[in-house]
Amino acid sequence: MTQISAVSREQHAGKRWQRPASYSFTANDAVAPLVAQELPRACMSMPVGFVQTPNGYQLVAVQGLQSGRNLWLAPDGRWIGPYVPAAYRGHPFVLAKANDDQHALCIRNVGGVISESEGEPFFGEDGKPSKPIQDVLRFLELLATNTRQTAALCALLDTHGLIQPWNIQVKTGGGDSGNERKVQGLFRVDETALNALPPEAFEALRKGGALALVYCQLLSMQHLKTLATLTDQHAKAASTPQPDGNGLNTDLLGADGNIRFD
Amino acid sequence: MFKRKEVLKPAQHGGLKVLETNDYSYARGEVLAPIVFDEMADIAREYPIVFPDNQTGLPCALLGLEDGQNAYVDEQGGWQGIYIPAHIRRYPFMLGKAEQAAAAPPRGKDRYIVLFDPDAPQLQDANGHPVFTQSGELTPHVKRRMALLESMQKAIPATQALVAAIDALGLLVERTIQVNKGGKLTNVVKGLKVVDEKKLNQLPDADFVSLRNKGALPLVYAHLLSWANFRQGPLAGKYPDLAAKADSKQPSFLFESDIISFSGLS
Numbered sequence: 001m002t003q004i005s006a007v008s009r010e011q012h013a014g015k016r017w018q019r020p021a022s023y024s025f026t027a028n029d030a031v032a033p034l035v036a037q038e039l040p041r042a043c044m045s046m047p048v049g050f051v052q053t054p055n056g057y058q059l060v061a062v063q064g065l066q067s068g069r070n071l072w073l074a075p076d077g078r079w080i081g082p083y084v085p086a087a088y089r090g091h092p093f094v095l096a097k098a099n100d101d102q103h104a105l106c107i108r109n110v111g112g113v114i115s116e117s118e119g120e121p122f123f124g125e126d127g128k129p130s131k132p133i134q135d136v137l138r139f140l141e142l143l144a145t146n147t148r149q150t151a152a153l154c155a156l157l158d159t160h161g162l163i164q165p166w167n168i169q170v171k172t173g174g175g176d177s178g179n180e181r182k183v184q185g186l187f188r189v190d191e192t193a194l195n196a197l198p199p200e201a202f203e204a205l206r207k208g209g210a211l212a213l214v215y216c217q218l219l220s221m222q223h224l225k226t227l228a229t230l231t232d233q234h235a236k237a238a239s240t241p242q243p244d245g246n247g248l249n250t251d252l253l254g255a256d257g258n259i260r261f262d
Numbered sequence: 263m264f265k266r267k268e269v270l271k272p273a274q275h276g277g278l279k280v281l282e283t284n285d286y287s288y289a290r291g292e293v294l295a296p297i298v299f300d301e302m303a304d305i306a307r308e309y310p311i312v313f314p315d316n317q318t319g320l321p322c323a324l325l326g327l328e329d330g331q332n333a334y335v336d337e338q339g340g341w342q343g344i345y346i347p348a349h350i351r352r353y354p355f356m357l358g359k360a361e362q363a364a365a366a367p368p369r370g371k372d373r374y375i376v377l378f379d380p381d382a383p384q385l386q387d388a389n390g391h392p393v394f395t396q397s398g399e400l401t402p403h404v405k406r407r408m409a410l411l412e413s414m415q416k417a418i419p420a421t422q423a424l425v426a427a428i429d430a431l432g433l434l435v436e437r438t439i440q441v442n443k444g445g446k447l448t449n450v451v452k453g454l455k456v457v458d459e460k461k462l463n464q465l466p467d468a469d470f471v472s473l474r475n476k477g478a479l480p481l482v483y484a485h486l487l488s489w490a491n492f493r494q495g496p497l498a499g500k501y502p503d504l505a506a507k508a509d510s511k512q513p514s515f516l517f518e519s520d521i522i523s524f525s526g527l528s
Contacts, residue, residue: 040490041490043487202471215480216483222307
């Protein structure tokens with residue numbers, strides 16, 4: 001059970017926190033929220049789509065072909081691929097809504113993140129938040145602003161009827177013996193509806209800043225192939241005995257830490 | 263790649279054999295590959311798309327930044343990428359326009375003949391697939407290669423029209439790339455045009471809608487996004503200074519926003 005507590009002088013003065021040593025905290029995320037501002041980067045390597053939430057459509061990176069599985073995570077906790085969603089880069093910190101629309105910086109206290117002696121101090125000797133804490137707070141505030149803007153863009157697309165279910169069938173395992181996987185619950189831009197949009201509505205999208213998002217999403221869909229390949233590589237890695245229990249699985253990774261396709 | 267071109271004729275080239283190989287050494291000297299609309303999305307994922315000042319009128323995948331040095335071909339001749347541009351894959355064959363004299367084609371239709379590079383390494387191996395059957399027909403194997411040539415040829419006019427539409431609105435500007443190695447300027451690449459994003463954003467509504475109606479927007483956005491391939495992939499590997507420069511704008515806690523700016527957001 002993850003405990004989330006607000007960062008405060010009372011609780012954290014004199015204490016330290018540790019940056020995550022691996023991305024294993026993302027293991028169960030089949031999707032990760034994205035903001036429009038990171039889309040040009042994310043869509044170059046990951047499939048991007050939408051999921052439905054009580055507050056409307058949310059922009060996400062597709063990370064798995066089944067729930068509870070993040071294929072971008074290597075068995076040794078490294079991130080496979082060139083892009084890590086911003087949503088993960090503030091870890092172990094989160095912003096929580098406090099009173100009066102104020103946000104409070106909180107920390108997820110899992111697995112000894114908070115320590116007396118190891119890692120970065122929460123507060124400096126002058127009693128002020130330390131530089132890394134100030135940086136992460138600024139980052140999370142920016143991310144929160146971008147998240148609100150992104151939600152508005154998704155709502156704009158929805159208003160114009162441009163979001164449709166994305167029925168995904170991916171073949172894994174290769175050859176004729178391969179498995180067809182169906183992925184449900186994802187949504188995509190309706191390209192036919194986009195092309196049929198009257199000029200005024202199209203201009204509204206352009207003025208609203210939604211067009212870049214639209215084309216990034218459309219371009220990103222081809223990366224589904226990458227997820228199928230990753231599924232196969234994970235399966236291969238799991239069935240290959242490791243030399244010892246702690247052995248890094250380097251099969252999945254090239255020398256530069258990126259996936260290789262041979 | 264195409265140093266010599268000869269017209270493929272069963273009478274003369276009956277014994278020709280073509281080897282399918284993963285050795286792309288023949289493309290080691292290529293720095294630009296013309297692309298067609300159909301492969302644009304696959305190209306954008308791995309190559310910068312540019313609009314060079316050349317005769318093809320086609321957008322190109324940028325493969326290298328120094329003369330004769332294709333960053334996507336490694337020392338062993340392997341191709342460092344998932345998608346290989348059709349222009350590279352079609353070699354040693356290409357289509358050429360037939361002379362009009364002989365059999366006059368129906369009005370408005372061009373006829374094409376198959377050309378090939380007789381010096382291509384793929385054509386020098388006795389283990390290759392025969393190009394012609396004994397009766398002088400193309401073999402099924404080579405027919406598949408011809409299908410690639412045909413689908414490229416069909417897509418060329420439409421792709422050229424997209425580039426022309428973008429250019430006609432004055433959106434293309436020349437960009438110079440400075441190549442640094444070990445902190446020293448080693449080369450300057452000129453003659454490449456790119457879409458000026460500011461001009462795109464300031465385009466009057468009517469012009470923007472016309473661009474959209476012509477179907478040019480996917481190419482525009484794919485091109486803008488493809489600039490990220492200076493930061494990742496073989497070009498970044500070969501020219502780390504350039505990649506670092508492209509990356510320096512991005513402190514670890516800030517967002518990348520220089521590829522496509524979402525400045526329209528309020």
